[in-house]
Every structure is written in C-alpha cells, then in structure tokens.
Amino acid sequence: MLVHICCAVDSHYFLERVQEEFPNEELVGYFYDPNIHPYSEYRLRYLDVEYSCKRLGIKLIEGAYNLEEWLKKVKGMEHLPEKGDRCTVCYDDRLDTTVKKAQELGHDKFTTTLLISPKKSQEKLEKIGNNLSSLTGLEFIYRDYKAGNGAEIQGKKVKENSLYRQNYCGCLFGLTAQRQAQKKIMDEMFNPISKQILPESIEQRLELYIKRNALEENGDKYKIIKQRFLNYRLLSAKVIIAKQIVPSHIMCYSTINRNKMNGRIEYEKDGIHYLNREEVKIISLETFNTLAYTEYKSIKELMYNPLDFDAEVEVRQQIVNNPYDLSTIIVLDEVIDAKYEIELNAQTYEDIKEEII
Template sequence: MLVHICCSVDSHYFLERLQQDFPDEKLVGYFYDPNIHPYNEYLLRLKDVEYSCQKLGIELLEGPYNLEEWLKKVKGLENEPEKGDRCTVCYDDRLETSVKKAVELGHDKFTTTLLISPKKSQEKLEIIGNDLEKKYGLKWIFKDYRSGKGMEEQAKVVKENSFYRQNYCGCLFGLSAQRESQDKIIDEMFLPLSNQTLPQSIEYRLNLYNKRTNLEETNIPYRIIKQRFLNYRLLNAKVKIDGEIIPSYFLCYSTINRGKTNAKIAFEKAEIYYLNKDEVKLLSIDTFNDITQSHYRNVKDLMYHPLTFEAELKVRNDITQNPYGLSAIIIIDEIIDGKYDITIDAKVYDDTKEVII
C-alpha cells in the first residue's frame, strides 16, 4: 500500500493504525507536497517525516518539489478559504500523483494521511479517492482515524515523539490569510540577505529538530519546551550623512521612535559615538572588530558574513549592559562629523519559541 504523507503530526498515528489494521501489508510512504512554501519549511517537514518513518520501520520516498507547476494549477484560487476550491485542486494533484507512483511501483492500494487532519475535508478526499480508484484500478483505502478518541491519541503520540508541530497548513496563500487574521507579520517568509539564522525562523526550527534527531540517535535525554520572548525583525534601514547614503549595519533590536531621526554626534566614549537624539549609538568597523575580536574589512563584509544573532546580542550587552535594549546601534566604515539621517523600519513583537533542554 502506498501512503501519501503530508506531515509527521498527521502521519505517525495514522501509519500506526494502518500497521494494526493491515498487519500483512507492506506500507510505503510517499512525501509529495509541492504546495509547502517556503522551501526550508518543506525540508523541515520532510526531515520530520523521515524521522517518523524510521521509528515505524516504514520506507519513505520523496516526490518532486514542483512548486511552479502547483502554482499554475491553483492560479485564480489564491483567495479561496481553507477547505475551499484551492484545497480541492491541491488534494487532486497530490493524490493523483501519488496514485501514479503507486502504479509505477506495482502497489494495489493507496491512501493519504490527509484524512486525519482536522483542517482537511474528509468528504472531498473520499470523493477524489473513489474517482482515482475507478480511473487507475487501485483500491482506495478510506480510514477515519479522527473519530472517537483519534485526535486525542494523535496529540499524545505527537507529544511523546517530539514531532514538529507546524503552525500553518503549508501553502503561501493559506499562510498569508492566517497571518492576516492573526494580525501578525508573515515571519516565515523572512530570509536575510546575510543568511543569519533569526529567532523562531524556519531555519532556527530546522536546526532545532535536527538536534532533536541527533539526541534521539545518541540516546541523550532531552525535552522540547516553549518559551515566550521578545522577537525582532528588521525590514528596512538606511543611514545618510549630509544627504549621501552610506553602508551601515544595524545590530539586532535596533529601533527608533517613529522610525526616523536626524541628528549629530554629541559626544564619544570608548570609541562609541552618541548622537544627540533618539539614543542612537555609532561605532566604526574597526571598533566593532576590537569588541568582537573579528577581522571584517568593511561594513559590506559584515553585511554578508554577520555574527550569529546570539553574538550580536552579546555585543549589544557589552555596549549598553542590556542585551534586549531597543536603542539603535549602528556600525559604519568610519565616523564622520556631519548630519546623520537615519531610517529604521523594524518590528518588535511577543513571540514563542521552542528550545531543547
């Protein structure tokens, strides 16, 4: 039996139940989910499914990540609600591609873990599965493992195995609508030019769950817990001196009240230059190198090869004795006496992140 798999949260309990109900059946998992965006989120879910299938002793195959083709198929349905027509097209695509793979591999049955997801329409999936059974001659296995205490048991299994609990369905359009209704920024779509790993970003979660898998493999006890914290994203920032834009690097948690200021240097202490407005602090790349024991050639070098986010917090603490202060700290190539026009568009917001202890 080929089992289309969407994510470990939905698949693990579903696959356990299939193993119980079909003890003589060889189950093969097929991860085909080109709707998942961005790509690092896709990788995170794939790796978590690999982790799940390894625990269950089930072979896993990966389908193509043909996002562009998927986007063409749902064109015009971008604003459809969850469980609407866009989702129906998505079900059609993923299930038919899975059935074709089942035929290719010589299987005579197929099913999907989408059936257990509370965000998916079982009625639509049943219709699609029945149609594909007639079209391709493979038996469609419809199982409602949601009912009874199914969802309760599923949640227990997820917690016991420390699976990655994604906080959106998968596609860009569902994500956008969900974040808009929550009045939150679409944090999942942030990827700095520097490739710095930001707190609670997809890259952060990918590293965390890779660490989880390594701890499992080495039998080291651990727990994944949630922590509330103040998160930060820099959307746009620039510095002008006497009207000319210069290269500049803004340390994490840099903000300015109302987003803009124009000021001059008021004084200097320990090679940190303090402007006369909005608590802005400037330092040269040479001073930054001295503080961090780094060897950056210039600010552009720092932009593309930054310190870790955690190391930046330490620099902020070294300068202000407050790692989570919100005053702007800006690194430029050299300190020039002139008029500084500074713009910062940044978001500081309450958030929750998972950590391993």
C-alpha cells in the same frame, strides 16, 4: 499500500493505525507536497517525516518539489479560504500523483494522511480518492482515525515522539490569510541577505530538529520545551550622510520612533558615539571588531557574513549594558562628525520558540 504523507504531525498516528489494521501489508510512505512554502519549511517537514517513518519502520519515498507547476494550477485562487476550491485542486494534485506513483511501484492500494488533518475536508478527499479508484482499479483506503478520541491520541503521539508541530498548513496563501487574521508578522517568509539565522525562523527550527535526530541516534536524554521571548525582524534600513547612502550594519533589536530620524553626534565615550535624538548610538567597524573579537575588513563583509544572532546580542549588551534596551546601534566603516539621516523599519513582538534541554 502507498501512503501519501503530508507531515509527521498528521502521519505518525495515522501510520500506526494503518499498520495495526493491515499487519500483512507492506506500507510505503510517499512525501509529495509541492504546496509547502518556503523551501526551507519543506525540508524541515521532510526531515520530520523521515524521522517518523524510521521510528515506525516504514520505507519513505520523496516526490518532486514542483512548486511552479502547483502555483500554475491554483492561479486565480490565491485569496480563496482554506478548504475552498484552491484546496480541492491541491488534493487532486497530490492524490493523482500518488496514484501514478502507486501504479509505477506496483501497489494495489493507496491512502493519504490528509484524512486525519483537522484543516482538510474528509468529504472532498473521500470523493477524490474514490474517483481515482474507479478510474485505475486501485483500492482507496478511506479511514477516519480522528473519530472518537483519535485527535487526543494523535496529540499525545506527537508529544511522545518529539515531532515538529508546525503552525500553518504549509501553503503560502493559507499562511498569508492566517497571519493577517492574527495581525501577526509573516516572519516565516523572512530570509535576510546576510543569511543570518533569525530567532524562531524556519532555519532555526531546522537546526533544532537536526539536533533532535542526532540526540536520538546517540540515545541521549533530551526534551523539547517552549520559551516565550521578544522576537525581532529588521524590515528595511538606510543611513544617509551628506545626501549619500553609506554602507551600514544595523544591530539586532534596533528600533526608532516613526521609522525615520536625523541628528548629530552629541557625545562620545569608549568608541560609542551618541546622537542627540532617538537614543541612537553609532560605532566604527574597528570598535565592533574589538568588542566582538572579529577581524572584519569592511561593513559589506560584516553585512554578508554577520555574527550569529546570539553572538550579536552579546556584543549589543556590551554597548548598552541593558538586555531590554531597544535603541538603535549602527556600525559604520568610519564615524564622522556630520548630520545623520536614518530610516529604519523594524518590528519587535512577543513570540514563542522551541529549545532542546
């Protein structure tokens, strides 16, 4: 039997039930989900499914990540609600491709873990699966493992196995609508040009679950816990001196009122230059190198090869001596006595992240 897999949160308990019900059946998992976006989220979900299948002793095959083809299929349906026609096209694509793979591999049965997902239409999935079954002769295994206390058991399995519990279906358009309804920044789509790994970003989660796999391999004791914290995203910024934009590095947790200000240096101490407005502080690259024990040759080098986020927070705290300070700190190649125009659009917001202890 070929089992289409969408994610480990949905698949782990589903696969356990299929194993129990079909003990003599060779199960093969097929991860085919071109709708998942961005690609780093796709890699994270595949990593988690790979981990889950290994624990269950199930062979796993990865399908093609043909995102562009999927986008063409749902063109014009971007703003439709979840479980609408866009999702139907998505079900069609994934099940049709699964059936073709099952035929290629010589399987006579197929099913999908989408059937247990709380955000998917079982009625539509059953209709599509039965239609493909009548066209190909392959048996579609329709099961409602959510019935009874299935959802509760599924949740316990996720926790017991330390699986990645994603907070959106995976589709860019579903994510957009969900974050708009929540009035929450869509930080899953942030990928700074510096490639700095940001708190509670997909890349940070990927690092965490790679660490989980290593701990599992070594048989080490661990637990994944959740922490509430103040998150930060820099959306845009520029520094203008004498009507010229100059290279600048805006340190994390920098904010200003109304996103725009101008001012002059009012005071300097220990290499820190204090502007006369908005609590803005400016330091030279030389001062930054001293504080961070680095040897950056230029601001552009710092911009494209920054410290990791936690290390930058430590440098910031040396400057402001206050872990709750949100004033702007700017690093320049050279600090000069002139009028500074600063535009900075950033957001701070309460968030929750996972950590391994």
